[in-house]
Amino acid sequence: xxxxxxxxxxxxxxxxxxxxxxxxxxxxxxxxxxxxxxxxxxxxxxxxxxxxxxxxxxxxxxxxxxxxxxxxxxxxxxxxxxxxxxxxxxxxxxxxxxxxxxxxxxxxxxxxxxxxxxxxxxxxxxxxxxxxxxxxxxxxxxxxxxxxxxxxxxxxxxxxxxxxxxxxxxxxxxxxxxxxxxxxxxxxxxxxxxxxxxxxxxxxxxxxxxxxxxxxxxxxxxxxxxxxxxxxxxxxxxxxxxxxxxxxxxxxxxxxxxxxxxxxxxxxxxxxxxxxxxxxxxxxxxxxxxxxxxxxxxxxxxxxxxxxxxxxxxxxxxxxxxxxxxxxxxxxxxxxxxx
Amino acid sequence: xxxxxxxxxxxxxxxxxxxxxxxxxxxxxxxxxxxxxxxxxxxxxxxxxxxxxxxxxxxxxxxxxxxxxxxxxxxxxxxxxxxxxxxxxxxxxxxxxxxxxxxxxxxxxxxxxxxxxxxxxxxxxxxxxxxxxxxxxxxxxxxxxxxxxxxxxxxxxxxxxxxxxxxxxxxxxxxxxxxxxxxxxxxxxxxxxxxxxxxxxxxxxxxxxxxxxxxxxxxxxxxxxxxxxxxxxxxxxxxxxxxxxxxxxxxxxxxxxxxxxxxxxxxxxxxxxxxxxxxxxxxxxxxxxxxxxxxxxxxxxxxxxxxxxxxxxxxxxxxxxxxxxxxxxxxxxxxxxxxxxxxxxxxxxxxxxxxxxxxxxxxxxxxxxxxxxxxxxxxxxxxxxxxxxxxxxxxxx
Ligand SMILES: N[C@@H](CCC(=O)N[C@@H](CS)C(=O)NCC(=O)O)C(=O)O
Numbered sequence: 124x125x126x127x128x129x130x131x132x133x134x135x136x137x138x139x140x141x142x143x144x145x146x147x148x149x150x151x152x153x154x155x156x157x158x159x160x161x162x163x164x165x166x167x168x169x170x171x172x173x174x175x176x177x178x179x180x181x182x183x184x185x186x187x188x189x190x191x192x193x194x195x196x197x198x199x200x201x202x203x204x205x206x207x208x209x210x211x212x213x214x215x216x217x218x219x220x221x222x223x224x225x226x227x228x229x230x231x232x233x234x235x236x237x238x239x240x241x242x243x244x245x246x247x248x249x250x251x252x253x254x255x256x257x258x259x260x261x262x263x264x265x266x267x268x269x270x271x272x273x274x275x276x277x278x279x280x281x282x283x284x285x286x287x288x289x290x291x292x293x294x295x296x297x298x299x300x301x302x303x304x305x306x307x308x309x310x311x312x313x314x315x316x317x318x319x320x321x322x323x324x325x326x327x328x329x330x331x332x333x334x335x336x337x338x339x340x341x342x343x344x345x346x347x348x349x350x351x352x353x354x355x356x357x358x359x360x361x362x363x364x365x366x367x368x369x370x371x372x373x374x375x376x377x378x379x380x381x382x383x384x385x386x387x388x389x390x391x392x393x394x395x396x397x398x399x400x401x402x403x404x405x406x407x408x409x410x411x412x413x414x415x416x417x418x419x420x421x422x423x424x425x426x427x428x429x430x431x432x433x434x435x436x437x438x439x440x441x442x443x444x445x446x447x448x449x450x451x452x453x454x455x456x457x458x459x460x461x462x
Numbered sequence: 463x464x465x466x467x468x469x470x471x472x473x474x475x476x477x478x479x480x481x482x483x484x485x486x487x488x489x490x491x492x493x494x495x496x497x498x499x500x501x502x503x504x505x506x507x508x509x510x511x512x513x514x515x516x517x518x519x520x521x522x523x524x525x526x527x528x529x530x531x532x533x534x535x536x537x538x539x540x541x542x543x544x545x546x547x548x549x550x551x552x553x554x555x556x557x558x559x560x561x562x563x564x565x566x567x568x569x570x571x572x573x574x575x576x577x578x579x580x581x582x583x584x585x586x587x588x589x590x591x592x593x594x595x596x597x598x599x600x601x602x603x604x605x606x607x608x609x610x611x612x613x614x615x616x617x618x619x620x621x622x623x624x625x626x627x628x629x630x631x632x633x634x635x636x637x638x639x640x641x642x643x644x645x646x647x648x649x650x651x652x653x654x655x656x657x658x659x660x661x662x663x664x665x666x667x668x669x670x671x672x673x674x675x676x677x678x679x680x681x682x683x684x685x686x687x688x689x690x691x692x693x694x695x696x697x698x699x700x701x702x703x704x705x706x707x708x709x710x711x712x713x714x715x716x717x718x719x720x721x722x723x724x725x726x727x728x729x730x731x732x733x734x735x736x737x738x739x740x741x742x743x744x745x746x747x748x749x750x751x752x753x754x755x756x757x758x759x760x761x762x763x764x765x766x767x768x769x770x771x772x773x774x775x776x777x778x779x780x781x782x783x784x785x786x787x788x789x790x791x792x793x794x795x796x797x798x799x800x801x802x803x804x805x806x807x808x809x810x811x812x813x814x815x816x817x818x819x820x821x822x823x824x825x826x827x828x829x830x831x832x833x834x835x836x837x838x839x840x841x842x843x844x845x846x847x848x849x850x851x852x853x854x855x856x857x858x859x
Contacts (some may be wrong), residue, residue, distance in 0.1 A: 146515075208816045212825045215518060236823030237518035267714045269635060274812060275820030279531050283542045294716070295532045296726070296806045299816055303804065310614040311634055312725065314715050354516045 148220050148352070148359035149193065149410065157199040160186035161219040164204030166301065167325040168433045168440040169225055178202045181433040184423040185223040185244060185350050189366050192415040197422035206300050208275035211236050214353055221363055223350040225322060227277045232351070241350040241363045242371070246446040246455050248342035249281050250320035252327065255337045257314065262341040266291040271304045271313035273297070278318050281344040305329065319346045324440045358410055365409060365461075369416045372397065372458035373425035375449055380424040383417065397461040405461060416461070426456060509826065524822040525550065531817055533808045535727055546818050553813035554835060560727075560809060561796040561839065564734040568795060569788075571739035576746020577772075590743065597740035603801050605737055610729035610805040620716045629709040631717060634725065638710035641721040647703025654697035658689030665689075730802035738795045745787045749780035781854045789847035793840045800836075810835050 152158050162170035162182050170180040178200075187197035203219050214222045215237055226232075227247075228240040253259050262285075272279045274297045286293050296313055298304045305326050308316040316323065320342065327333045350367065352360050373379075376394050378386045387398055396403045398420075399413035406413035423429060430447065434440045448454025479485055513520045525547040532542050538555035540548055578590035597605070614634045618624065623633040629640040644652070665685035673679045697703070710720030753776050761771040803812035810832050819828040 208820045211820060211823055215516065215823075215825070231821075232823070234517070235519040237513075237516040265715075267716055267718070269716060274816045279817065280821065283531050287542065293532070294534050296534060297531075297808065297812065297817070298806050299803060299812070303806070306611075307614070307806065310611060311619055312614050354518075 146356045148356045149362065152193055152220055156194070157201050158186060158190045158194065158221070159203060159219040160189075160200050161203045161205045161210055161213050161222040161224055162186065163224045164206065164300070164302075166225065166322060167328050168438060168442075169321070169325060170202070170204075170223075172202075172204075179433070181245065181429060182223045182225065182350075184429045184433070185241075185363075185367065186221070188370060188419040188423045189221065189363055191418040191422035192366050192369075192411060193362065195418060197418075206275075207273050208299055211238070214238065214351060217353070220359070221350055221352050225319060225348050226351060227319075227346045228349045228351075229277060237354040238351045239354055239360045241352070241360075242367045242458075243347040243349045243455075244367060245321060245348040247319045247321050247346040247348055249278055249317060249344040249346060250323050250342055251339040252308075252316045252323045252336050253314060253339060255335055260339070262339050262343065263289065263291075265293065265315060267293065268314040269294040269296060269312070270315045270317055271296050271298070271308040272317055273301050273304050274299050276318075277344065277346065282317055285343045301326065319348070321348075321434065321440070321442060324434075324442055328439050361409055362411070366415075366419050368458040369397070369419050369461070370423070370426040370429065371449070371456050372461060373420045374427040374456075375451060375458065378420055378425055379428060380421060383421050387417075393461065513826075519822070519824060520826070522827055524824055524827070527822070529818075531821070533813065534806075535724055535808050546822065549813055549818060550831065553808065553810045556807070556813075557796075557799050557809040557835070558839070560730055560734070560799050560802065560807065563731055564738070564795050564799070565792050567731065567735035568738040568742055568791070571735060572742025573746055575739060575743030576750065579743060579747040580750050594740045594743050597736050598744075602733065602737045602798055603804060606729060606733040606801055606805050609733045609736075610725065613725045613729050620712065623712070623717075629707070629720070631710055631712075635716055636722045636724040637728070638717045638720050638722050640710065641708045641719070643706040643708055645704055647698065647701030648705045650701055651694050651697045651703055655690065655694040658693040660689075661693075662686045662689035726802075726805055726807045729805050730799070730807040733805075734795055734798055734802070737798070738791050741791045741794075742788065745784050745791065746780070748787075749784035750776055752783040753779045778854070782851075785847060785851045785854060789844055789851075792843050792847065796839045796843060797836055 160183075162178065162180075165171050166180070168180055170178055170182045172178050183202070186200045186202070190200045191197040203213060205213050205219075205222070205224060210222055210224055210226065211232070213219050222238075223244075225245075225247075228243065232238050233240060251262055251265070253265075259265065270282060270293050272282055272295055279295065279297060282293070282295070293315075296307060298307065301318070301322070304316065304318075307313060309330050316326070316336075318326070320338065323338060327336055330336060350363055352363055376386070376391070376397070378394065378398070383398070386394055387400060389395055395401070397405060398417045399405055399415070403413055405416060409415070424432070427444075427449075430444065431437060434442045436443060444452070444454060446455045448456065450457040510520070526545055528542075529540075529544055529546050529549045530542055531549075533540050533549065533552055533556075535556055536552045537559045538552050540552040575590045575593055578586045579594070581587045581590075617632060617634040620633045620635045623631040623638075625631055631638045662682075662685045666682045669680045669682045708719045708721075710717040710722070757775055757779065758771055761775045766774065799807075799809050800811040802809055803816060806812070814828050814835075815832045819825055822828070
């Protein structure tokens with residue numbers, strides 16, 4: 124609800140105006156004993172709480188991996204569900220230590236908003252969903268349509284730019300929360316629902332009749348979704364960045380949750396170094412113990428495992444690896460070397 | 463008021479000047495203001511330092527940047543290439559229009575409910591009580607969702623619109639109405655009509671004054687005919703005016719032409735009005751019941767009808783009781799417009815503290831703008847209502 128926005132913003136005002144926002148995130152997290160992670164308030168496959176309040180999903184695994192690396196316990200995370208309009212204020216004000224939430228990396232957010240983005244976890248793009256019965260098979264046929272969209276997103280800006288560039292008009296219906304967008308589209312308030320393609324796939328699952336809706340073929344934007352931290356704490360930024368790389372590198376090396384202990388005895392020095400074997404400096408360099416990469420991978424699995432578990436072809440979301448395949452498979456996922 | 467201790471014939475021996483109560487309280491107040499100023503200065507400096515260290519943009523320069531988004535409901539012109547400042551003005555206009563219409567509708571419904579509540583008819587009074595209990599006790603946000611989906615769910619899509627007749631169509635995309643297109647002559651005619659109305663009202667006022675002073679009534683019918691018929695008609699023909707109708711017609715996804723009341727607007731207006739009307743109803747009831755029953759009996763003894771008693775005796779006195787609490791309800795309604803953002807009504811929170819805040823990242827500035835807006839509106843409502851209150855309390859009956 125909007126009240127949350129106001130409360131978050133009020134909290135942010137207090138935090139920004141009160142004591143200095145700390146540059147020692149690592150120490151604070153350790154002292155506190157748990158990680159504060161901002162996530163989406165319920166997007167199937169990405170971050171969703173179950174009946175018992177346990178969060179799971181693609182975005183949630185990043186929080187768990189960081190908690191495992193830093194606190195030696197992947198469950199030592201407190202999740203803060205944040206809407207599009209709340210997320211940046213919550214991070215800026217120090218209410219959360221990191222944001223892992225279907226958030227697109229843009230110049231504006233990287234600079235003026237004071238954020239630093241970890242490597243992209245999910246390469247996405249903006250898509251359009253319509254009712255099958257409308258007989259529309261291209262975005263170019265949407266002139267004059269009513270479009271449901273989420274406020275404070277890159278989505279609403281892309282939408283305006285795209286229709287402007289193509290000389291088309293549309294009527295926006297803009298909600299703060301994704302579930303309100305969904306409810307309005309489901310109640311037939313809009314002809315079109317637009318968001319990140321991954322988000323549309325997730326949202327379709329909770330519609331009253333998922334089979335009624337089809338995704339249009341066009342992708343009108345680049346939406347590299349990445350975890351983010353605040354400016355001003357380089358070590359913390361390194362930790363989140365390299366935890367993500369560790370997950371991707373693990374897939375490239377074939378390290379899985381199951382075989383990681385065998386991999387410790389690997390002949391490949393690159394693998395043993397990364398996993399903190401004898402004489403490895405990976406802990407010293409980043410300011411953690413030597414087993415941080417080992418713990419992250421053994422807690423959540425490698426990137427491919429996470430993808431298959433939450434959003435891949437065998438899940439209800441049925442998303443193909445596509446651009447998110449490893450670079451060795453013709454995709455874009457490419458970890459920097461652990462050297 | 464504290465009692466001065468250094469007065470009177472038995473003045474106690476002189477004490478140091480700072481123990482005198484007036485001086486002491488002045489000192490305390492100056493000290494308090496100074497502390498407050500220091501605190502604010504500290505908070506501001508700290509905020510700026512924090513923003514600076516994190517490299518977060520600050521200041522109001524962003525208001526000059528291109529907004530780049532669209533607004534569906536706009537009571538002042540806006541398009542995506544305008545600036546954030548213009549988006550702010552559109553948000554202000556939307557919020558004010560919603561608040562003003564809401565206050566009008568809530569007052570109307572509230573008056574009816576309040577009168578029904580004091581009605582001697584058991585059924586009517588019970589029905590009003592049920593209304594009040596239901597609408598007052600359910601959170602407004604839920605009521606807004608209720609209205610929104612109550613409007614959206616049962617209505618058909620645009621291609622199966624219900625034709626109301628006269629070129630009006632109802633669907634879940636809104637209520638489409640024909641829109642009169644006025645040329646300059648027709649617009650002048652409207653001005654002439656308004657002028658004529660004021661003229662007739664003034665003449666009628668003088669006639670009433672005359673009757674009150676002398677007991678003789680003067681005919682006024684001719685002024686009404688001149689003002690409301692002759693003057694507009696003369697203007698119409700003199701300017702050779704013409705009027706066309708833009709009738710909405712289904713074209714592609716939706717209706718084009720005409721004018722539209724969108725579901726978000728309708729749901730926000732109904733939700734806010736019905737909610738506040740419950741409180742207004744209770745205030746009206748309290749106001750009427752607060753007028754001494756002897757007044758009614760005296761008027762009855764003079765042979766006035768029930769309607770006359772209400773209109774001439776009870777309501778004028780009840781207004782004195784009603785207006786102060788009514789002010790609070792009007793202010794609530796204006797502030798509660800913020801909840802309409804949950805049903806996609808583009809008001810201040812949605813446009814400024816929502817989209818603008820997230821797109822520019824300037825939380826402090828946008829929240830400050832929103833706060834300044836609500837403060838201004840609340841104070842404005844208080845000022846207007848205080849003026850009315852002064853009018854009714856000053857009048858002697
Ligand atoms: N990637 C875009 C859009 C993000 C977005 O709207 N994500 C949706 C998923 S489709 C979401 O997480 N919504 C959660 C919510 O606001 O409830 C951005 O960063 O602005």
